[in-house]
Amino acid sequence: MKKTVIIGATPNPSRYAFFAAERLTQKGHEIVPLGIKKGSVAGIPIINDKPQIVDVDTVTMYVGPQKQNEWIDYIISLKPKRIIFNPGTENPIFYQKAAAAGIFTEEACTLVMLSSQTY
Template identity: 60%
Template sequence: MQNKKTLILGATPNPSRYAYLAAERLTNKNHDIVPVGIKKGEVFGKEIEHQTDNQELTIHNDIDTITLYVGVRNQPEWYNYILETNPKRIIFNPGTENPELMQKAREKGIEVEVACTLVMLGSGQY
């Protein structure tokens, strides 16, 4: 199976959240993860990257997939970061569907999927 380096946008150290479960399952299936969000902490040995007052977020240029766990109303502040990262695809998990961001991604040649990362991993469609 090919390793698909996955940026988890909306990562959290809270084990009751779907973003945490995605990090766990991606790690268990040997996909490299890059957790990014507003929460501090770590998930599965990776520090959650977050913006600080004096430091911008690192733009990763080797990301296969961004899986979104940020609600639509909080997404606009992430648009530039997502589009500059330029992944091969973005997975819009339930509750994150955003026609505006989907259009911007498609215009850059980024594949858009409205799906659930956990279901995709469980069914071998990832």
């Protein structure tokens, strides 16, 4: 299955990033939850730094554009095949930088993609 890095992971069960982590693991995808929150999601500790990760298929964004600058170079360094910009995370400047690095971007909802089997 697809290794997915979740940017903006949270242990808060009322947040979409939490639901996405749960659904991704239920569907058999390996997740790497990254964020500033302490705790765990889907039984996996949230990583509060920016480790080197290999074989990343997808990065799914749950951090708004105003807080993405600190993540852009790091995410591009992971060389994911794609970046999903969930509602509220859209960022045309980031799209251009990703495209220049050969990374596909899409404005979509990870939860909808999982439900419709288009993930």
